[in-house]
Amino acid sequence: MFLGRFIWGEEPGLPLLQIEGELGSAVIALQGAHLLSFIPKAKGGRELLWRSPKAVFAQGKAIRGGVPLCMPWFGAHPSGLPSHGFARVSNWDVLEVEILSDGAIKIALELADSAATRALWPHACLFRLEVIVGRTLSLQLSVENRSDTAALFSQAFHSYLAVPDVQDVVISGLGLCTYVDTLLDGRPRLLQEGDLSVQALTDRVYLDVPAEQVIKHSAGQIKIVSDTHSAIVWNPWEGAAKMADVGAEHYHGFVCVERGDVLDNAVSIAAGGVYRASMTLSE
Structure with missing residues (x-):
């Protein structure tokens, strides 16, 4: 049986869509088409996504946790525009x-360009995200370039994964891959x-x-599982103490293993x- 309703976040209030289905549940913030929760009902119903207890729900402020959509660029912008698009x-x-x-349950969301977005990224465009909440969580993204010039584009499904302790995590599937260490001088490969x-x-x-x-x-x-070509692994460790929406006491509860197309990809x-692009999360 499907139960869906709008609920509201913290002050000043962001609209959230809460999905309750036979196979799983999810919460989506309409700001950012941002997945905040996914709980498959099989295997005991464990939350797969981490959301910071200190997350801020405010218009124009990125929510810490879940699966933010970082696009149409990833990370810092060379011209000083807002990080992650x-x-x-x-x-x-x-x-x-x-x-x-x-x-x-499938939920389809769209974001069309506006004068505000074109001031940051000069392209007429249409972003569409389909979220499928079932035994697995599936994200299917499409980006249509409606302008008359090519558009340089990067994106990442910036997934914060809930874990009991990040120090005990082992990540497989990246062996023999080249990586860029952004923490080292020269960003060596x-x-x-x-x-x-x-x-x-x-x-x-x-x-x-x-x-x-x-x-x-x-x-x-x-x-x-994703058809994108990049993976990003991130945890701020003790640097979380300087992040107001994380804090030193919370970094151990997540690891970001993201998929997307960034840098060379x-x-x-x-x-x-x-x-x-698509990404699926499952147990």
Whole structure:
């Protein structure tokens, strides 16, 4: 049985869509089409996404946790524009909510360009995200370039994964991949040997990665499958003490293993062209 309703976040209040279905539940902030929660009902109903207890719900402020959509650029912008683009702090529209034949629930959201977005990224465009909440969580993104010039584009599904303790996490599926260590001078390109554990401040961008990564932890595992080409692994470690919306006491509860197309894997969307990307999370 499907139960869906709008609820409201913290002051000053952001609209949230709460989805309760037979196979799983989710919460989506309309600002950013931002997944805040996903709980599959199988295997005991464990939350797969981490949301900071100190997250701020305010118009124009990125929410810490869940799966922010970082686009149309990733990270810092060379011209000093807002980090991670405008999509995650823009208000999206809900187009449809549909119950699929297998009992999963599909929610479609869209963001069209405006004078404000064109001032930051000079392209007429249409962003569409389909979220499918079932035994797994599926995100299907499309970006249509409606302008008459090619558009340089990067994006990441910036997934914060809930874990009992980040120090116990083992990430497989990145072995023998080249990565950029953004914390080292010159941002050297290094080779990942074997599985990855996170034991300190970590900020790495892996290039040309396999479709699947598995994040194993003491309570089980989370599997990521994506048709994108980059993976980002991040945890601020003790630097979280300087982040007002995380705090020193909370960094141990998550690891970011993100999928997207960034750095060398950034794309140029031809005039009239469409970029498509997907990511699925499951236990």
